[in-house]
Amino acid sequence: MPAVNGVLRACWLAILACLVVTPASAQDVVADFFRGRQITIYVGSSAGGGYDTYARLIARYFGNHIPGNPTVVVENMPGAGSNKAAGYIYSVAPKDGTAIAAVFPGALLDPLIGDVNVQHDPTKLLYVGNANSDVYICFLRSDAPAKTFPDAFSHEVILGASNAGGTTRDLPAMMNNLLGTKFRVVTGYAGSKEITLAIERNEVNGACGIGWTGLPTMHPDWFSKKLMNVIVQVDIKGHPDLNTMGVPLAAQFAKTDEDRQVMELIESQGVFGRPYVMPPGVPAERAAALRKAFVATFKDPALRAEGDKMQLDLDSMSGDDLQALVAKLYALPPTIVARAKAALIYSPPK
DSSP states (O other): OOOHHHHHHHHHHHHHHHHHHHHHHHHHHHHHHHOOOEEEEEEEOOSHHHHHHHHHHHHHGGGGGGGGGGGEEEEEEOGGGGHHHHHHHHHHHHHSSSSSEEETTTTHHHHOSSOOOOOOOOTTSSSESOOOOOOEEEEEETTOSSTTTTGGGSSSSEEOOOOEEETTHHHHHHHHHHOOOOOEEEEEOSHHOOOOHHHHHTTTSSEEEEEEETTHHHHHHHTTTTSSEEEESSSSOOOOHHTTTTTOOOOGOOSSHHHHHHHHHHOOOOOOOTTTEEOTTHHHHHHHHHHHHHHHHHHHHHHHHHHTTOOOOOOOOEEHHHHHHHHHTTTTTTHHHHHHHHTTTTOOOO
């Protein structure tokens, strides 16, 4: 009997050892892979804009929370409303966890409702997380032909934009088609930095589809000295500060309930204002580690302190939640999707 008890005891100890060792071993395997390696975050816009600013902040702390503590660097890859970066991550980048892209939310919705061909499938991408939700706005120079949003229904204004797939081009197109605004969109700017420079030079009257987050920080004189007017929020709920100021929501001007639903589908990309994606095929244990590290990074007191000094909103979303949201959007009724797609076709106002 003592011999039998001894065998049973040994079996139980072996089982407990497996339960204890297996997770640690899995983490060790991930750490062994990332140790001494470099992770590149490809930003789908030019240097100096909001997406670039967030990515560089994240890069300074992200590696501290990844097993193996790899080096994290940022590389800019602007083009095609960040669809260039999304396509690179999907088809070209190594599928081992060393390549991540920070893309415009339009890159996730374009294959569903956009009017351009893209080289990626958002339902197959793996989502690391979302840096913050954003509230997209339309703002105009104080000397622009329109002073308020209702003015934009009767006065043509010229807006700077990136390209199809970017919010600065797609949101004005949506409002022209569904509401009847007279926005003339000039595309081809690499990112928000170039658009805002064009506004300062009076090449264009303003922009729609740039996030309110961080804009007053990057251009403090614009709003404190009333050089610019925020005329509308292109968002489902709006920003508390702008709501208090009485800046209207674009959907309030929708003519029908279905129009409002279409607008809300397109505006939903503001919920994932700055998404970070990985290629399909990244090993599950590495993808899980990167998602966990992303959440931990946004809880890092040092990152939050630096973000506060930069006056950045750090309302992050986990990769799991973002993955579920994208899947939900791609399961919407075909009629709503078809109307949203039609709403994003841009035609210059007559």
